[in-house]
Amino acid sequence: GDSVTQMEGPVTLSEEAFLTINCTYTATGYxxxxxxxxxxxxxxxxxxxxxxxxxxxSNKGFEATYRKETTSFHLEKGSVQVxxxxxxxxxxxxxxxxxxxxxxxxxxxxxxxx
Amino acid sequence: xxxxxxxxxxxxxxxxxSMTLQCAQDMNHEYMSWYRQDPGMxxxxxxxxVGAGITDQGEVPNGYNVSRxxxxxxxxxxxxxxxxxxxxxxxxxxxxxxxxxxxxxGQGTRLTVV
Numbered sequence: 068g069d070s071v072t073q074m075e076g077p078v079t080l081s082e083e084a085f086l087t088i089n090c091t092y093t094a095t096g097y098x099x100x101x102x103x104x105x106x107x108x109x110x111x112x113x114x115x116x117x118x119x120x121x122x123x124x125s126n127k128g129f130e131a132t133y134r135k136e137t138t139s140f141h142l143e144k145g146s147v148q149v150x151x152x153x154x155x156x157x158x159x160x161x162x163x164x165x166x167x168x169x170x171x172x173x174x175x176x177x178x179x180x181x
Numbered sequence: 182x183x184x185x186x187x188x189x190x191x192x193x194x195x196x197x198x199s200m201t202l203q204c205a206q207d208m209n210h211e212y213m214s215w216y217r218q219d220p221g222m223x224x225x226x227x228x229x230x231v232g233a234g235i236t237d238q239g240e241v242p243n244g245y246n247v248s249r250x251x252x253x254x255x256x257x258x259x260x261x262x263x264x265x266x267x268x269x270x271x272x273x274x275x276x277x278x279x280x281x282x283x284x285x286x287g288q289g290t291r292l293t294v295v
Contacts, residue, residue, distance in 0.1 A: 071223075099281065110185070110271055110286030111224075118281070156223060160278075165212070165231045167278035168239065171223040 069094045069161050069170045076175035080147055088142040088175055090131075090157035098159040100124075100133055100140040101169070105154040114142075114155070147179045183207050187272050187287035194262040194294045202257040202290050204272030210285075212275045213255040217241065217268040218289070224271065230255055231278070262294045 074089040092098065099118045103111040115124030120135035131142045140157060157172040188203045206213065214229035226239030230249040244266060246258040255274075259266060269291050273284045 103284075108288070110288045111273075111284075112286065113283045116283075160281075162278070165278045166237070167281070168214075168226055168229065169224075169284065171216075171225075173221055173223040 069098070069159060071157050071159055071170055071172035073157050073172035073175050077178060078175060079178045079180065082149055082179055082181055083146045084179075086142070086144040086147045086151075086177070088155055088157075088177070090140045090142065090172060092138050092140065092157075092159050094138075094159055094161050094170075096161060097135075098161045100131070101158040101160070102129070102131055102140070102142050103156045103158055103171075105156065105174070107153070111156065147177075149179045149181055152177055152179050185272055185274050185285050185287040187270075187290050189290060190288065192290060192292050194259070194292065196262060196264060196294060198262050199258070199260050200262065202259075202270055202272075202292075204255045204257065204287060205253050206255075206272075206274040206285070207253065208274060208276070208285065209252060210274035210276050211252070212278055212282075213249065214239070214273050214284075215245070215247065215255070215257045216271045216273065217266075218271060219268050227257065227270075259292075262292075264294045266292065267294045268292060 070093045101116045102114040104114045115126040117124040117133035123132045156174045215227040216224040228247040230236045272287045275284045
């Protein structure tokens with residue numbers, strides 16, 4: 068079945084550090100890939116997405132490139148801020164129809180210290 | 182806009198009790214779903230609905246019932262609560278299937294079963 072594997076956490080960085088969060092996936096066909104973020108006390112919200120190979124999703128300084136050859140969708144940011152402290156989830160959807168479902172990774176907690 | 186509203190935010194139940202978690206959205210979304218979030222396991226899909234009168238099971242449906250009588254509401258019923266159902270529950274909605282359109286999440290319901 069479909070699955071998403073995220074690197075183990077938590078991750079603690081200093082402000083302005085470079086961030087990479089690894090994500091690999093297993094799926095049949097050509098899934099859509101997502102990063103969702105959960106800020107403290109809130110529900111998840113979409114950070115970025117990519118729907119086909121070599122697409123790059125970007126938002127709020129975060130980027131991720133859909134790499135079909137390595138089945139990866141790693142999240143990067145050049146300079147993190149304290150406000151980026153949150154839980155980050157990588158997810159996929161194997162289909163795009165009405166019955167499509169999201170399969171999530173375990174999530175990773177990022178803490179950014181001033 | 183209110184978005185996706187979940188009630189209650191916190192709940193403590195005794196084993197064997199029943200309750201309903203409420204979820205309402207005001208975005209006229211066809212697709213609604215329920216997830217549970219457990220430490221180290223990410224989010225897992227419980228049930229979902231692609232429109233009023235249509236529901237289907239997700240990955241972990243046992244012990245939960247749903248119905249969808251209106252586009253706006255998608256309640257989740259626990260018929261006989263068990264300690265294994267202690268979790269944080271999230272409701273999500275999207276305009277169409279989540280494979281292609283953004284999923285909007287509520288703030289969650291933290292449920293403890295003692």
